[in-house]
Amino acid sequence: VQMLTKGHHGVKLDAEAWDRLITWIDLNCPYHGTWGEDVGDPGRQRQRRRELLKLYGNVDDDPEAIPPPDPETIYSGHPEPIVSDPSRSRLPSGTSTDRNADTKRSRSASGTYQPILPDPPADLTPSPVICDKRSVELDDGLTMQLALIPAGEFIMGSALGADDEPPPTKVRIERPFWMGAHEITNQQYAQFDPSHDSHFETMLSACHGVHGHPVNRPEQPVVRVSWVQAMAFCRWLSEKTGYRFSLPTEAQWEYACRAGTATPMHYGDLNTDFSQFANMADAKLSHLARDWYILDKPIENPTKYDDWIPKDARFDDGAVLSIAPGKYRPNAWGLYDMHGNVAEWTATDYRPHRSGVVDGRDATITDGRKAVRGGSWRDRPKRCTSNFRLGYPPYQCVYNVGFRVVCE
Structure with a gap:
């Protein structure tokens, strides 16, 4: 969440996407939704659990069932490309770059600024x-x-x-x-x-x-x-x-x-x-x-x-x-x-x-x-x-x- 909030790879979520993500976190990030996904086929336990739930709870539900996804909710698109912000490659006027090597910049062939890594300090x-x-x-x-x-x-x-x-x-x-x-x-x-x-x-x-x-x-x-x-x-x-x-x-x-x-x-x-x-x-x-x-x-x-x-x-x-x-x-x-x-x-x-x-x-x-x-x-x-x-x-x-x- 912190990375997405800070603009991770230019990804932007709408209100519904944020709501889904936060809800998933609030549900304690479930490990598995069914026993079968975790330990394998529960065998007779699956049917017996369903029978007792229907008998004593009047609920007919199969907890091991994994419903197919709704085709309308499947989105196969790609995120929009990241638009670079030229202002992020500029330093304010009057900035001294002599004292610290990591604030120096060099021009590449494309004209963008590239950082120069500083040498390790001697002391x-x-x-x-x-x-x-x-x-x-x-x-x-x-x-x-x-x-x-x-x-x-x-x-x-x-x-x-x-x-x-x-x-x-x-x-x-x-x-x-x-x-x-x-x-x-x-x-x-x-x-x-x-x-x-x-x-x-x-x-x-x-x-x-x-x-x-x-x-x-x-x-x-x-x-x-x-x-x-x-x-x-x-x-x-x-x-x-x-x-x-x-x-x-x-x-x-x-x-x-x-x-x-x-x-x-x-x-x-x-x-x-x-x-x-x-x-x-x-x-x-x-x-x-x-x-x-x-x-x-x-x-x-x-x-x-x-x-x-x-x-x-x-x-x-x-x-x-x-x-x-x-x-x-x-x-x-x-x-x-x-x-x-x-x-x-x-x-x-x-x-x-x-x-x-x-x-x-x-x-x-x-x-x-x-x-x-x-x-x-x-x-x-x-x-x-x-x-x-x-x-x-x-x-x-x-x-x-x-x-x-x-x-x-």
């Missing part, structure tokens, strides 16, 4: 930047560390991403602001709502005798909090400290994540080894394929049916699920886990960037979907870039979405 250490830090006191001796993000300009969005990412637009952040160096943890959130539980992450197959993998430990980032709850936390924190806290806007979030870079990640491109920088879907994710009854026993050499989550198995960041923020290298402005670990709510309404108009992009004026950034432990790097976007309803509590705060 993966973020560029040192002098920035201020401050701490905010919470209850029970807890503190929250903030990093000062300077004012400046950057190119927001990407010409090479999904349909909701272009066009690249020059955006100016007029004033510096403080941003949480880390994602809000379960322990910090509990000062606001002691009843909240981030719960467990289920196993990749059936769970028998075990709950799954905990994501509700005090040091882990809080998840399964809605946008409404995250904003309520910000209001509580504002009243408690006397400072004005909120969620970051999309522009603030992407600007802070990039920290002066124009590469897909603040540490490099999609082929850069992220093991020291981010908790994303990697080789370690195979450890989620475990014995049904023994949580701490990963399956040796799991099949694709047990180990089915897409991942970049070239790298191993050492984490299976979300972990305590701050375990990986920060970006140049002292922010940790901007890529991966858990995705993060922003204050902004989710809307496409097609128009290229900045005014109103950061507005929060509707009850519609809200923008989420950064990707999580369950996402490959391409879904954790500085410009990748998702949108969720403000009431939805998502299993891998948390938040961090800004203070202005």
